[in-house]
Amino acid sequence: MDNKIRTGVVGLGAMGAPMARNLAEHGLLAMVWNRTATRVEAFVQQTDSTIAETPAQLAAACDVILTCVSADQDLLSVIDQLLPGIETGSVLVDTSTVSPATAREAADVLFRAGCGFVDAPVSGGVEGARKGSLSVMAGGDSANISRIMPVLEAISATVTHMGPVGSGQATKAVNQVIVAGVAEAVCEALAFSEKLNLPSERLLSVVGAGAAGSWFLEHRGQSMMENRFDVGFKISLLLKDLLICRELAQELDIFLPTVEASIEDYRRLVDMGDGDHDISGLIRLKRGAE
Secondary structure, three states: OOOOOOEEEOOOOOOHHHHHHHHOOOOEEEEEOOOHHHHHHHHHHHHHHOEEEOOHHHHHOOOOEEOOOOOOOHHHHHHHHHHHOOOOOOOOEOOOOOOOOHHHHHHHHHHHHOOOOEEEEEEOOOHHHHHHHEEEHHHHHHHHHOOOOOHHHHHHHEEEEEEEEOOHHHHHHHHHHHHHHHHHHHHHHHHHHHHHHOOOOHHHHHHHHOOOHHHHHHHHHHHHHHOOOOOEEHHHHHHHHHHHHHHHHHHHOOHHHHHHHHHHHHHHHHOOOOOOOHHHHHHHHOOOOO
């Protein structure tokens, strides 16, 4: 264990668990906590870490707390549970995707407790989390970011300081507009290719090698053509992110047509019971599924 940075991780879901595992491999992971006890028990059997009985116990034992939860209220709830154990001078880095306003609210609460805050949403998918090759978009004081840099470097390939608290989440909102737009185009195009009876393997190879190539096409093209939607970024979570994008756009009095179209599509998929599927499940709508 690195004596300088003892890191605790709260949230061992699809992204949190592999990030925590990379921290363990770098000798930075001290303690973990997760709402689902069976998940955390399985995790600690594979790593040199300790299960915290409560978030407050984790906060008291760690210099850096990394959170990875699903939604805004989850983050604020976890912070409330951490507060009794927060040590002055510690830093909480949140890798969740929440609104910039929620990030600023979290920072204010933690500041009063003597704790720094960095909003550091990530991009790169479950694959990037496993490989430690995520892209981190950080918002916060440069001093806090410098202090936690070994933690960020253990989970990522790039760390970019975007500005004050909230800037990381604003950047992630931009990222999600692109993710949604690319998914709309790729899923529509591949459904179109099926109607044209084109050979899928050769199609993916040729279009992926040219200007139409993208992360989404490379990592999800084959699986969606094979109707496999069980691994990756959940439809319900992208819908949540896009609603954040809509809220930000409304605050600026602008209209984002790609976001609005994507919200409509992903709401339909959630209503169809596909909320836990990868976002590439959008191809079902493009094929005309009901």
